[in-house]
Amino acid sequence: MAQDQYDAIVVGARCAGSPTAMLLAQKGYRVLVVDRATFPSDTLSTHIVHPPGVAALERWGLLGRLAATGCPPIDTYTFDFGPFTLSGAPGTDDSPVAYCPRRTVLDKLLVDAASEAGAEVREEFTVEEVVTENDRVIGVRGHSKGGRPVNEHAQVVVGADGRNSFVARAVGPEQYNEKPQLLSGNYAYWSGLPVDGRFEVYIRPGRGWGAAPTHDDLTLVVAGWPFAESDANKGDVEGNYLEMFEMAPDFADRIRAAKRESRFAGTAVPNFFRRPFGPGWALVGDAGYNKDFITAQGIADAFRDAELCANALHESFSGARSFDVAMGDYQSTRDDHVLPMFEFTCQLATLEPPPPEMQQLLGAVNGNQEAMDGFARVNAGVTSPAEFFSDENVGRIFAAAG
Numbered sequence: 001m002a003q004d005q006y007d008a009i010v011v012g013a014r015c016a017g018s019p020t021a022m023l024l025a026q027k028g029y030r031v032l033v034v035d036r037a038t039f040p041s042d043t044l045s046t047h048i049v050h051p052p053g054v055a056a057l058e059r060w061g062l063l064g065r066l067a068a069t070g071c072p073p074i075d076t077y078t079f080d081f082g083p084f085t086l087s088g089a090p091g092t093d094d095s096p097v098a099y100c101p102r103r104t105v106l107d108k109l110l111v112d113a114a115s116e117a118g119a120e121v122r123e124e125f126t127v128e129e130v131v132t133e134n135d136r137v138i139g140v141r142g143h144s145k146g147g148r149p150v151n152e153h154a155q156v157v158v159g160a161d162g163r164n165s166f167v168a169r170a171v172g173p174e175q176y177n178e179k180p181q182l183l184s185g186n187y188a189y190w191s192g193l194p195v196d197g198r199f200e201v202y203i204r205p206g207r208g209w210g211a212a213p214t215h216d217d218l219t220l221v222v223a224g225w226p227f228a229e230s231d232a233n234k235g236d237v238e239g240n241y242l243e244m245f246e247m248a249p250d251f252a253d254r255i256r257a258a259k260r261e262s263r264f265a266g267t268a269v270p271n272f273f274r275r276p277f278g279p280g281w282a283l284v285g286d287a288g289y290n291k292d293f294i295t296a297q298g299i300a301d302a303f304r305d306a307e308l309c310a311n312a313l314h315e316s317f318s319g320a321r322s323f324d325v326a327m328g329d330y331q332s333t334r335d336d337h338v339l340p341m342f343e344f345t346c347q348l349a350t351l352e353p354p355p356p357e358m359q360q361l362l363g364a365v366n367g368n369q370e371a372m373d374g375f376a377r378v379n380a381g382v383t384s385p386a387e388f389f390s391d392e393n394v395g396r397i398f399a400a401a402g
């Protein structure tokens with residue numbers, strides 16, 4: 001077997017890859033993390049980081065750095081359904097706020113943290129082959145910009161290379177819970193559209209949009225329509241984007257008075273889980289589990305994966321547990337945790353009006369501050385939808401509504 005130069009090679013250095021590399025390096029492992037991008041750089045994504053993601057940054061000692069970049073905290077989520085608006089606090093006492101940091105800022109902060117922890121960071125390095133020996137991944141082959149191909153070897157190659165993961169394609173993991181693209185989203189940045197610490201969400205039949213404050217006094221406004229309308233609407237993204245706001249006249253007035261400061265960006269994504277490990281390889285972040293962005297869970301999920309996967313690899317490297325047992329636990333912990341949110345997300349992403357029972361429940365939540373906070377926390381990924389929509393909790397909400 002080729003001599004391992006590294007304990008782990010991590011392919012992809014954004015929300016999943018850099019924290020995985022950082023956490024492994026902090027435990028003393030030899031880690032190489034590569035990305036074909038340079039940092040700071042943007043990526044196609046909006047960037048609400050719900051309180052659980054913020055809590056991870058706090059655990060890693062990075063929250064102060066983020067706050068110091070001038071990114072405004074978000075302490076209130078509002079859900080405007082037309083007839084009424086639910087307004088609640090998304091977090092907990094320990095982690096009360098969300099942030100919406102530009103990926104240029106967040107991802108650079110994460111890459112720097114990996115490097116400071118002792119990981120070797122190679123930017124502008126493209127992996128073009130996953131190297132195997134006797135059906136086991138033993139490294140990668142890739143090249144720096146303009147450079148000759150080189151082989152690097154490790155005990156484990158971690159694919160943190162996004163939903164179109166090259167590593168996943170090379171190792172061909174089982175894929176399950178698949179659902180097609182459901183929603184087409186487009187976003188742009190606006191000045192002169194203050195939201196005062198709120199993440200504003202608007203839900204209308206067949207349409208939905210959200211506005212959140214980010215760096216440089218800008219407001220991110222992301223808007224979606226059903227994927228089935230993508231082809232019909234792609235000829236006039238701006239017209240269709242602006243037209244939907246007329247369904248909420250106050251918001252339409254506010255955005256008419258604002259100025260768009262960026263081009264539109266947008267896409268639609270498929271929904272799937274992948275088995276996140278096999279001989280000599282692992283997957284974290286979108287590479288292992290991808291879902292529609294309507295509930296903005298991806299960054300916090302990537303952070304959680306990074307911790308679970310780094311801990312499992314540590315157990316395996318240190319001999320505490322076998323690779324298969326430790327990584328099997330990573331997979332089942334991930335899946336058990338995210339499955340209710342995955343179903344909730346895919347349902348929301350259809351943009352179909354809530355069924356009558358749900359409309360009744362939302363009506364009962366309206367005005368009940370504890371229940372509105374609970375609803376905000378579901379959307380923030382703090383409380384599981386399974387818990388909030390349990391018979392017991394729903395009974396409590398209806399009882400309180402009289």
Ligand SMILES: Cc1cc2nc3c(=O)[nH]c(=O)nc-3n(C[C@H](O)[C@H](O)[C@H](O)COP(=O)(O)OP(=O)(O)OC[C@H]3O[C@@H](n4cnc5c(N)ncnc54)[C@H](O)[C@@H]3O)c2cc1C
Pocket residue numbers: 011012013014015016017034035036037043044045046047048049050125126127128160161162163165166185266267269284285286287293296297298299300302
């Ligand atoms: C439109 C949209 C809106 C979204 N909004 C939100 C939101 O508001 N909040 C939220 O939490 N999530 C959101 N998400 C999801 C979020 O973007 C992802 O979950 C998150 O970026 C996943 O991080 P990652 O590190 O797994 O992958 P990525 O961020 O995709 O990073 C993968 C990295 O791998 C690198 N790479 C890929 N292939 C190779 C290769 N062969 N060699 C070297 N490097 C390679 C890429 O250059 C890239 O830097 C949104 C997604 C979309 C598409």
